[in-house]
Amino acid sequence: xxxxxxxxxxxxxxxxxxxxxxxxxxxxxxxxxxxxxxxxxxxxxxxxxxxxxxxxxxxxxxxxxxxxxxxxxxxxxxxxxxxxxxxxxxxxxxxxxxxxxxxxxxxxxxxxxxxxxxxxxxxxxxxxxxxxxxxxxxxxxxxxxxxxxxxxxxxxxxxxxxxxxxxxxxxxxxxxxxxxxxxxxxxxxxxxxxxxxxxxxxxxxxxxxxxxxxxxxxxxxxxxxxxxxxxxxxxxxxxxxxxxxxxxxxxxxxxxxxxxxxxxxxxxxxxxxxxxxxxxxxxxxxxxxxxxxxxxxxxxxxxxxxxxxxxxxxxxxxxxxxxxxxxxxxxxxxxxxxxxxxxxxxxxxxxxxxxxxxxxxxxxxxxxxxxxxxxxxxxxxxxxxxxxxxxxxxxxxxxxxxxxxxxxxxxxxxxxxxxxxxxxxxxxxxxxxxxxxxxxxxxxxxxxxxxxxxxxxxxxxxxxxxxxxxxxxxxxxxxxxxxxx
Amino acid sequence: xxxxxxxxxxxxxxxxxxxxxxxxxxxxxxxxxxxxxxxxxxxxxxxxxxxxxxxxxxxxxxxxxxxxxxxxxxxxxxxxxxxxxxxxxxxxxxxxxxxxxxxxxxxxxxxxxxxxxxxxxxxxxxxxxxxxxxxxxxxxxxxxxxxxxxxxxxxxxxxxxxxxxxxxxxxxxxxxxxxxxxxxxxxxxxxxxxxxxxxxxxxxxxxxxxxxxxxxxxxxxxxxxxxxxxxxxxxxxxxxxxxxxxxxxxxxxxxxxxxxxxxxxxxx
Numbered sequence: 024x025x026x027x028x029x030x031x032x033x034x035x036x037x038x039x040x041x042x043x044x045x046x047x048x049x050x051x052x053x054x055x056x057x058x059x060x061x062x063x064x065x066x067x068x069x070x071x072x073x074x075x076x077x078x079x080x081x082x083x084x085x086x087x088x089x090x091x092x093x094x095x096x097x098x099x100x101x102x103x104x105x106x107x108x109x110x111x112x113x114x115x116x117x118x119x120x121x122x123x124x125x126x127x128x129x130x131x132x133x134x135x136x137x138x139x140x141x142x143x144x145x146x147x148x149x150x151x152x153x154x155x156x157x158x159x160x161x162x163x164x165x166x167x168x169x170x171x172x173x174x175x176x177x178x179x180x181x182x183x184x185x186x187x188x189x190x191x192x193x194x195x196x197x198x199x200x201x202x203x204x205x206x207x208x209x210x211x212x213x214x215x216x217x218x219x220x221x222x223x224x225x226x227x228x229x230x231x232x233x234x235x236x237x238x239x240x241x242x243x244x245x246x247x248x249x250x251x252x253x254x255x256x257x258x259x260x261x262x263x264x265x266x267x268x269x270x271x272x273x274x275x276x277x278x279x280x281x282x283x284x285x286x287x288x289x290x291x292x293x294x295x296x297x298x299x300x301x302x303x304x305x306x307x308x309x310x311x312x313x314x315x316x317x318x319x320x321x322x323x324x325x326x327x328x329x330x331x332x333x334x335x336x337x338x339x340x341x342x343x344x345x346x347x348x349x350x351x352x353x354x355x356x357x358x359x360x361x362x363x364x365x366x367x368x369x370x371x372x373x374x375x376x377x378x379x380x381x382x383x384x385x386x387x388x389x390x391x392x393x394x395x396x397x398x399x400x401x402x403x404x405x406x407x408x409x410x411x412x413x414x415x416x417x418x419x420x421x422x423x424x425x426x427x428x429x430x431x432x433x434x435x436x437x438x439x440x441x442x443x444x445x446x447x448x449x450x451x452x453x454x455x456x457x458x459x460x461x462x463x464x465x466x467x468x469x470x471x472x473x474x475x476x477x478x479x480x481x482x483x484x485x486x487x488x489x490x491x492x493x494x495x496x497x498x499x500x501x502x503x504x505x506x507x508x
Numbered sequence: 509x510x511x512x513x514x515x516x517x518x519x520x521x522x523x524x525x526x527x528x529x530x531x532x533x534x535x536x537x538x539x540x541x542x543x544x545x546x547x548x549x550x551x552x553x554x555x556x557x558x559x560x561x562x563x564x565x566x567x568x569x570x571x572x573x574x575x576x577x578x579x580x581x582x583x584x585x586x587x588x589x590x591x592x593x594x595x596x597x598x599x600x601x602x603x604x605x606x607x608x609x610x611x612x613x614x615x616x617x618x619x620x621x622x623x624x625x626x627x628x629x630x631x632x633x634x635x636x637x638x639x640x641x642x643x644x645x646x647x648x649x650x651x652x653x654x655x656x657x658x659x660x661x662x663x664x665x666x667x668x669x670x671x672x673x674x675x676x677x678x679x680x681x682x683x684x685x686x687x688x689x690x691x692x693x694x695x696x697x698x699x700x701x702x703x704x705x706x707x708x709x710x711x712x713x714x715x716x717x718x719x720x721x722x723x724x725x726x727x728x729x730x731x732x733x734x735x736x737x738x739x740x741x742x743x744x745x746x747x748x749x750x751x752x753x754x755x756x757x758x759x760x761x762x763x764x765x766x767x768x769x770x771x772x773x774x775x776x
Contacts, residue, residue, distance in 0.1 A: 190740060214743050270543055274561060336634035341723045344737070348561060351727040355541050365635050366727040373630035385634060 024144075025054055025073070028126040030484030030492040033292055033396060035122060039068070039130060039143060049117030049440035056108045061164040062132050062141035070104035075133035077102035077112065089127045092400070093118070119440050120397040145176040145495035157183040167495060177480075177498035181491075196222075196473050202499070203481070204473035205490045208345065209276040212471040222473055224490075225279060226483035228290040229470040230393035232283045233349065235266075235337065235386055235463045239415045241422070243382040248331050253385070253414075257316035259460040263302040264309040265360045266353055272466045275348045279471055283464035285453045286404075290467070290485045291396050294446065296453035301464070309360050325361030334363040338377065339388040341368035346388055349465065353388075378413060387413070390468075394487055398436055398449045405433045405452055414461045425459045476500070516767035523761060527573040534567035539728030547748065556750050559738065563728075569753055572730040576712050577761060579646035584707035586650030591657035592700045596692045598658075599665025600674075601684075609662060616655035624652060629723065638729035645718065645725055649711050657703035664699050665692050705769045709762040716758060732758050 025040035037043075040054040060068040080090040081099045093100055098115040105111050114121070135141035140148060145167070146159035159181045167175045184201065186192045193211045195201045197219065207215065207223075216223035237253035238245060245253075252258045268282035282301035287294050310320055317328035325333040337353070339346040350366040357364045369377070377384045393400070403409040407421040407430055421427035429452050436448035456462065470485040477500040483490050491497060526533060535555065536542075542554075542562035550557045556565035598609030625648060632644055668674055668691070677691050712732065718724040719733020735754035738744070745751050 210741060214741070217743075274543060274546055334635060338634065347727065351539075351561060352541065354728060355539070365637070367634050367641075368723060368726065369630055370626045370723070373626065376630075383634075 024126055024128055024130065025056075026122060026125045028123060028396075028486070030486040030489070031482055033486075035126070040125075043122060045122070045440065049114075049119065049121070051111055051113045052121060053105070053109060053111045056110065057166060058108060060143065060166045062135055062137075062143055063147040063162040063164055064132075064135055064137050064141045065164060066132050066135040066141055068130070068132070068143060069107045070110045071107075071133045072130055073110045074102045074104050076128065076131045079131065080128065089124070092124055092127075092395075093121070117438065117440055118399075119437050119445055120399055123395070123397055146181055149180070154185055156185060159183070165495070169496070176495040178494075181494065193473075196475070199475065199477075201473075202475040202478045203490045205488060207471040207473055209279045209468070209471065210344070212279060212473075213277040215473060222475060224472050224474050224481075224483045226470040226472055226485045226489055228281060228288050228467050229485045230288050230290050230396070231390055231470075232286070232288055232467045233346070233388070233390045233465045234283070235262075235353070235388045235465060236414045236461060237335075237386045238378075238382060238384055239422075239461070240382050241415070243384075245383075245385060248327060248329065249335060249385060252327065252333065252335075255316055256459055257312045258318075259463065260302070261309040261312040261316075261360070262357065262362070263460050263463045264305050264312065265362075266302075266356050266463065266465065267304045268301055268465055269304065270356075271349050271352060274352065275345050276466065276468060279469040280466040281469075283467045285457050285464055286391075286401070286462065287398075287449075287453055288393075288467040290470075291393070293442075294396060294398060294449055296450040296457075298450075299453060299457045302457075302460070306356075306359050313360070320361045323361055332363070333361065334365070335385040336365040336367050337386045337388050338367045338369055338374055338384050340371045340374050346390075350388055379410075379416070388465075396486070398433070398445070398452070402433060402437065405429050405456075423459075425455050429455050513767055516764035519760060520764045520768060523573060523757065524577060526570060527577050530567075530570035530574045534564070534570050536564040536567045538567045538571040538730055539563065547744075549748070550750060556753060557748060565750065565753070568730040568735060569757070572732050572735050572754060573757060575642050575725055575729060576715055576732040576758075579642060580708050580711040580715065581704075582643075583646040583650035583653070583711045584704050586647060587653040587707050587711075588657055588700045588704040590651070590654035591661050591703060592693050592696055594654065595658035595661030595663075596665045596696055597688055599662040599667075600669050600688055600692045602666070602669065606662070609658075613655040613659055613662075616652070617659075621652050625649075625718070626723065628652075638726050642725040642729055642731065645715060646711065649714050653707065653711065653714075657700070657707065660699060660703060661696050664696055668692055668695055702769070705765060709765055712758065712761065 024038050026035045026043065027038045028034070029036050039057050039060060041057050042055045043052060045052050054073070056068070056070060056073070062068060079085060080087045081093065100112050100114045102110060102112045130143050131139050132141045142148070142162050145162055145165045147162045148157070149160040150158040161176055161179050165175060169175055186195070189208060189211055192201070192204055193207070193215065196204050197215070212223055237259060239250070239253050241250065243250070272278065272280040272282060284299040284301045285296060287296065289295050313320070313325065318333065319326050327333060337350055339350055347366070347368060354364045354366055374387070378387055403411040404413070406412065407415070407418040407426045410416055412418070415422055418426070421430055432448045432451040436445040436452075439445055470483070470489050472483045472490040474481045474483065474490065479498045479500060480493070480496045481490060482493055484492060486492070535553070540563060542558060544562070545554070545558050546560055546562040548554055548558040548562070554564050554566070556569065559565055559568070594609060598606045628648055629645070632641070636644065674687065674691050677687055682690070715724050715731055716733035716736050719731055719737060724733040725731040732754050736758070738751055739755060
């Protein structure tokens with residue numbers, strides 16, 4: 024990759040590009056490339072490889088998701104070599120925060136007979152068995168050296184095991200057959216922390232909030248009275264206030280989670296709106312909000328203005344024990360304000376079918392995985408026209424004034440390259456999301472990893488790939504004499 | 509052997525009676541979460557301790573037994589009734605009807621029932637009460653589980669077709685439907701009874717498998733399968749051995765059913 028996002032500092036650092044410069048108000052970016060770099064098969068690296076990679080990636084026939092993130096409504100960007108060590112990429116319109124996208128672009132050789140198998144990174148693919156493992160071997164031509172001048176990487180080979188279940192993963196890790204586990208669930212982590220505390224590493228809050236949302240789509244086959252409940256801000260905020268997030272974090276995640284306030288977890292240090300706090304647990308306030316909105320709580324049953332008892336279902340994916348537990352706890356919390364919640368666990372295929380195609384569901388409990396820190400990665404979620412605008416997707420025009428306002432702020436942050444103005448605009452989006460509660464953010468899980476006693480230089484971070492993002496500097500105990508990260 | 513069967517019968521009667529009286533015997537509501545007493549050890553307040561959400565294990569076990577042990581026989585009844593009617597008709601009629609039956613039962617036996625179950629289950633209404641979802645789960649198991657017993661019933665019906673009493677009934681002018689219900693299905697009763705008893709532990713285990721996948725009976729209603737999921741956490745089992753009670757009940761009921769039934773009857 025040309026640039027790498029340091030998962031700990033969350034800043035970009037030069038890799039194959041020694042420097043980069045944005046110009047023409049964000050419509051062009053120029054990279055100066057590192058000299059003397061070779062692919063793993065010995066082919067020299069140069070500007071033509073970057074151009075070739077970019078053109079291949081932008082080819083619509085390749086269906087590259089990374090390529091899609093570079094594309095804009097105005098068209099696709101163009102790459103050209105200014106010299107053997109300089110590349111310019113021009114965009115039809117300014118793209119805010121575009122440089123971070125290069126963290127995900129793996130450069131492919133234009134001339135090597137091995138094409139994509141020729142690697143520039145610290146390791147090259149040696150063997151791969153689908154559904155079983157990926158074996159990587161040391162790239163002898165890797166350019167980077169440590170502070171003592173020793174060539175990186177330290178390891179000769181890395182084997183990525185693909186295991187069928189988490190229990191097996193933990194058992195093999197404890198036996199010492201695995202050195203690293205990239206992600207542990209809270210149950211496994213708590214067990215590991217109890218008997219091997221040094222192996223259980225908590226990388227802190229992740230970028231993965233768990234959330235619940237109501238189906239507000241007018242096209243959904245739900246009865247009109249339920250649509251009216253779900254479209255009411257008072258109803259959504261009341262449900263939010265009735266959920267005890269502290270209990271969810273404590274009991275479901277063994278304390279390795281914290282109540283979530285909004286769409287941007289605290290782990291995303293540059294973009295989080297720090298003025299927002301999680302909706303407070305207050306069943307009394309929840310009932311007051313509902314009564315103000317025409318609901319009545321009588322004999323332990325909440326009824327709407329027409330006397331219909333409030334009852335709805337929440338769907339979640341079967342087999343995810345944490346979500347099933349959360350749903351059961353929310354069920355009891357909502358019973359306190361007279362709402363009957365029915366928990367339905369579905370296989371993942373049926374669940375996705377319901378939330379994206381048939382829209383035949385009432386509420387959904389799922390988690391969000393953010394791989395990218397930049398708000399542009401969430402355009403599809405926040406724009407009312409977005410397919411991932413889950414509570415009411417793909418609107419022709421914004422259904423509500425607050426969604427129109429979110430659209431405006433999201434477009435504003437995307438149309439400027441000034442970080443301060445972008446942050447201010449995205450803060451507004453977070454504020455509106457907090458007030459209107461289209462998503463009820465429940466908890467943000469911590470990123471939990473397992474690190475074997477023999478592994479050195481691991482710097483667990485809360486961004487993927489959390490435990491081996493600095494794989495070129497990882498080493499085993501026997502190899503680390505005299506090595507400093 | 510006879511004493512062992514009597515003892516097994518006693519165990520079954522005790523477990524089924526406790527299941528029926530779950531509401532009376534449970535010290536707490538089965539879904540109530542005592543969040544300040546999670547994973548509690550057995551005590552006077554919680555005789556079998558609490559689970560990781562602070563729910564009383566004894567109350568949940570009693571209700572789980574009721575759900576699993578009462579609905580499994582109902583599912584077995586559905587499966588054996590279908591098996592008797594379809595297998596009996598195919599064996600009696602023979603010819604095209606028999607061939608269609610064989611292909612259909614082959615299809616049902618070879619279908620990945622779990623995926624079939626998932627597809628059918630995803631069509632159920634979302635706001636079904638937990639009790640309704642439990643009934644639907646077992647009913648589906650019953651409807652999907654007819655093929656095996658039906659093959660046995662069909663084989664027996666083939667033998668009955670040429671028997672003297674069926675011939676005589678035919679000569680007396682009995683209608684085909686009456687022949688099927690009175691002469692064939694009635695004479696299949698011992699076979700169907702054995703299939704019924706054999707199907708009960710199969711359905712209890714099938715629900716347990718679904719529960720392990722999180723697709724069994726929905727929250728907060730407990731089932732043996734749902735309770736067995738906790739055993740995945742083997743370390744917790746070591747520190748809280750009372751967690752294995754659902755597994756003991758399941759093994760006990762399955763074992764006792766086989767003892768009470770006796771292999772002789774099954775073979776017969």
